[in-house]
Structure formats: C-alpha cells, structure tokens
Amino acid sequence: MGSIPTGPTHVRTVPDAxxxxxxxxxxxxxxxxxxxxxxxxxRRVRDRIDREHAQPLDVEALARGAHMSAGHLSREFRRAYGxxxxxxxxxxxxxxxxxxxxxxxxxxxEVCEAVGCSSLGTFSTRFTELVGMPPGVYxxxxxxxxxxxxxxxxxxxxxxxxxxxxxxxxxxxx
Numbered sequence: 001m002g003s004i005p006t007g008p009t010h011v012r013t014v015p016d017a018x019x020x021x022x023x024x025x026x027x028x029x030x031x032x033x034x035x036x037x038x039x040x041x042x043r044r045v046r047d048r049i050d051r052e053h054a055q056p057l058d059v060e061a062l063a064r065g066a067h068m069s070a071g072h073l074s075r076e077f078r079r080a081y082g083x084x085x086x087x088x089x090x091x092x093x094x095x096x097x098x099x100x101x102x103x104x105x106x107x108x109x110e111v112c113e114a115v116g117c118s119s120l121g122t123f124s125t126r127f128t129e130l131v132g133m134p135p136g137v138y139x140x141x142x143x144x145x146x147x148x149x150x151x152x153x154x155x156x157x158x159x160x161x162x163x164x165x166x167x168x169x170x171x172x173x174x
Contacts, residue, residue, distance in 0.1 A: 041066040042080050045073065046088065053092040054116035059085050093117060094130050101135060104143035108135045 045066050049057065062085055063073040077085045093115040100111045109120055112135075117123035127135045 038068075038076055039080060041068065042073075042077055045077065045085065046081065049085065049089050049092055053089060053096060054114065056116065056118070057089055090126050091130065093123075094127055097123070097127060097135065098131065098138065098142070101139040102142045104139065108139065111135065 045062050048062065048065065059070045059074060063070040066073060068076070074084055077083075077088070081088060083091075096115045097111050100106055100114060101108070106114065108124070112120050112123040115123075124135055127138070131138055133141070
C-alpha cells in the first residue's frame with residue numbers, strides 16, 4: 001500500500017499500483033537529483049568541446065567551467081560518454097582535421113594549428129591511432145574523395161574510429 005498526502009495532517013492509503021510513476025519520480029532521491037545535475041553539466045562540457053575544439057582547452061579549464069574537480073569531471077565524463085574529456089576533444093579535433101585535409105589546400109602543420117593542437121607530434125600520433133594512417137598520407141589519399149557528397153554524408157563516411165584504435169592495416173594485408 002502506498003500513501004498520498006491529502007492535506008496537512010491527513011494521509012489517504014491507496015494500493016501500490018495506484019501510485020503512479022509520476023509520484024515516484026517527483027520524490028526522487030538526492031543522489032538521483034545530483035546525478036541529473038551532473039549529467040546536465042557534462043552535456044554542457046561536451047557542447048563546449050564541440051564548439052571550442054580549436055581553442056586551448058584542458059581538463060582543468062573544463063572542470064572549472066562545470067564547477068567540478070578535474071578528477072570528478074574525468075570520471076563522470078567517462079562514465080557518461082565512454083571516453084575521457086581529453087579523448088573526446090582529440091576525436092573532435094581529428095574529425096575537423098580530416099575535413100581540412102580532404103580539402104587539400106592546407107598542409108599538415110597548418111591543419112594541426114587550425115584544429116587547436118600545439119604539438120605536431122602529438123597530433124600526428126593521435127591522428128594515426130584514430131584514422132589508421134598518418135595525416136600526410138590521408139591528405140594525399142583523401143583529397144577529393146568526398147567531392148560531390150553532401151557534407152553530412154561526407155562527415156559520416158569519413159568519421160574516425162571512436163573509443164578504439166584504428167584496425168591494424170598491416171595485419172589485414174598479411
């Protein structure tokens with residue numbers, strides 16, 4: 001049996017089946033409310049990464065903006081999205097780099113700077129991990145391959161692998 005308040009001192013007893021899901025949701029626990037607030041903050045962090053991926057961003061700055069500690073942000077972001085904030089940021093940067101390299105009018109160093117990476121070595125390593133080939137090779141092979149495709153389709157077919165490294169091409173050639 002559940003009870004529904006009917007006034008300041010009167011409580012009406014009703015069968016549990018009569019207590020709707022709405023009544024249960026309205027009386028959520030503080031932990032559930034905190035989780036919802038954290039998820040909203042995490043979504044804002046993810047949106048900020050999507051918007052400002054070319055800006056100098058680090059986990060500490062993102063955490064300050066979300067009013068969380070860097071450790072808590074990293075743990076909760078990974079729990080919600082399956083990867084760390086840094087990994088998500090680098091994936092966004094690599095996606096943008098792929099689009100710029102397909103255009104063919106910028107060299108690898110210019111693309112690295114345009115997407116917000118300060119280290120060409122880190123950019124090239126991460127690009128190779130996600131795409132399966134170095135950025136220079138990708139630029140030569142991909143230039144014009146999505147020409148004529150709508151940008152939304154081009155983005156889908158050229159999206160880098162997320163949450164895993166690119167498959168080893170050498171192993172598949174053997």
